[in-house]
């Protein structure tokens with residue numbers, strides 16, 4: 122008859138070349154007052170943050186890290202700015218209208234962050250997930266610092282945040298960022314060019330000046346927050362290999 126005969130089942134193939142690393146739990150803490158009622162000892166997952174300017178390659182790297190981690194048997198969750206169910210749409214509308222003061226806008230972003238922290242990040246860590254954050258409180262603080270806001274006030278607002286297990290800052294020179302953003306979006310973003318700060322009427326010039334100020338603030342905060350600066354001007358594969366190597370160290374709890 123027309124049935125296809127199958128040969129003997131082939132032996133199972135390994136899913137990934139690396140063995141599954143069970144993340145070793147390490148003590149967690151909040152930067153400041155945190156969220157009340159959270160049992161930090163129960164957060165067995167890991168929070169990995171990828172920071173970097175617009176077009177620095179965060180999405181590219183996170184997509185690869187997710188593939189790698191899931192291939193190793195880890196469940197992953199992704200978070201990022203303006204992704205909360207609570208206020209992301211309203212925040213986008215506020216950005217379009219450019220009607221809010223720096224303080225109100227800052228608190229809007231803080232609300233977006235707090236909602237994700239409480240409803241996604243902490244529950245996922247409790248369930249042992251690897252949480253990959255596409256930017257974190259540092260971008261929010263740096264943007265506000267460049268706009269002259271008070272550092273002590275910002276530290277207090279973001280005292281709510283959990284200290285991540287690792288923070289990687291993809292460092293790419295502003296000139297290179299311009300090229301990548303044009304390649305990707307055929308334009309520069311109004312806010313990421315700091316047009317609201319009024320450094321220049323020319324968007325291209327404004328982008329370069331603004332991104333240089335942002336980078337300076339990032340470097341200043343580095344000593345306080347201890348993030349690892351990773352050169353983002355190499356090939357996608359080279360950057361990813363470095364990130365994987367450093368994340369493996371985090372997984373084994375060092």
Ligand SMILES: Nc1ncnc2c1ncn2[C@@H]1O[C@H](COP(=O)(O)OP(=O)(O)OP(=O)(O)O)[C@@H](O)[C@H]1O
Nearest residue numbers: 174175176177178179180181301305353355356357
């Ligand atoms: N290492 C790299 N070398 C050259 N180009 C890169 C590299 N990594 C990413 N790119 C390219 O740069 C552009 C921006 O990358 P990507 O979208 O990953 O950055 P992003 O930081 O997530 O940007 P956004 O801030 O817009 O979310 C894309 O066109 C991408 O293909």
Ligand SMILES: [Mg+2]
Nearest residue numbers: 179180181255
């Ligand atoms: Mg992106």
